[in-house]
Amino acid sequence: MRNLLMKVNYDGTRYDGFQTQPQGNTIQDHLEHAILHLTGEALKITGSGRTDAGVHAYGQPFNFLTASKIPLERWCLALNARLPQDIVVTEAREVSLDFHSRRGAKRKTYRYTISGNRFPDPFQRRWQYHHPVKLDIPAMQQGLAHIIGTHDFTSFASRKSTKTSHVRTIFEAHMEIDHSMCRNGTADQGVIHTYITGSGFLQHMVRIIMGTLIHVGEGKIRAEAVADILAACDRAAAGPTAVAQGLALWSVEYDEAGL
Template sequence: MRNLCMTVSFDGTNYYGFQSQPDGNTIQDHLEEAIRQLTGEKIKIIGSGRTDAGVHAYRQVFNFHTQSAIPLERWCLALNGRLPKDIVILEAREVKPGFHSRHSAKRKTYRYTINANQYPDVFLRHLQLHHPGILDIDAMKEAVTYLIGTFDYTSFASRHSTKQNHVRTIYDAHIEVDRSKCREGHPRDQGVIELFITGNGFLQHMVRIIVGTLLQVGEGKRNPVDIQRILEAKDRSAAGPTAEGKGLMLWNVEYNFMEDKPEPPSFALDEVEEDEADSTE
């Protein structure tokens, strides 16, 4: 029995999240169906974590056990030919039997994108939260620094969270601003704001609640130092609203693969681009 670990990228706009739901139409459903079509096996994949409806992933990781003898280098191309165009397998590797994509993860990074220009980007509207008002971006940059460290993040967790322990460690949180799409001579355009946040784990809606709170800081409704008081409150009502899911993207999941002595990763993007019939672009 082989244990395969794969990295997938997807646009979550048209899906009910990553994990299987009773109503179907999730990323997991489509991945498992593609594997069934390829190998004839009915398997359950293990994702590195859940993403909500409308949330995207640049590099989500999953693993599964298979009896298939298909060569490692053929998996990406074969699965991409059976997946919808907005789901793409980027990488495949073979790992030890005990590898678990969620339990073995060391760090996760999320990116949240806010379009702070006067008008939304029609082409990226499904990937960005458009904020029509002026924001104090410097205040938001200061506010995120108070999130770094090991804290009880109950204030930034959904009231429906089932986790008994809300203590997490945030290793890095910072904001980058891309002004390349600002219109010349239009001071109202502030650019595209991207929050990157890296931690050892995240609670339900945690990043989206952080974003909703940061937007209140940017709007002048809160001061940057208020983040400290919100953390100390350990009360969801102390934080801001939950931002829309469409601006959120699982950016990266990190592992120490040297512990598992895997086979070298198999990259299939070049192969896909060479064969238009199998292209997922």
């Protein structure tokens, strides 16, 4: 048996997230179906984590055990020929039999993208939340700084969360503003990318953080209030859950050399 680790990019717009669901329209379902067609093996893959319906990913890791002797260099092309065009496997490597892409993950980074320009970009509409009204970006950056560190993130977790502990560590969080698509002489604010890196994330955590920061940017709450919201440990204290289309799993890191 071989343990293969792969990475997959996907536009999550028309899917119900990564993990298998009863309706069978998830990234995992399509990957497993492609592997079945390629090798004849009805197996289960292990993803590095879940993503919500409509959320995207760049290089999400997954692994599985296979008896297939297909050479590594053939796997990506062979699977992509059997996958929809909005799901693309980009890497394949053999790892130790005890490697587990979810349990072994040490750092995960998500990116949330807001278009602050007056008009939406039709070419990026599936990957951005369009907010044409002016945002106080410095205030949002101040609010974002409050989530860095180890905290109980109950206020930023879905009420449906089944985790026994909501304590998570955020290592880094920052915003980058891309002005390349702004029109001269207009109120365009550019495309606002927020990167959040942590030890792990709760259901809807990044989207609730972003919904809260958008309220900060709109002047509905103060930047300093983010610390109070954290301390409240109450979902009702935080802002709304931002729309899924702006969120993408950006990277997953492991301790193993070269991963």
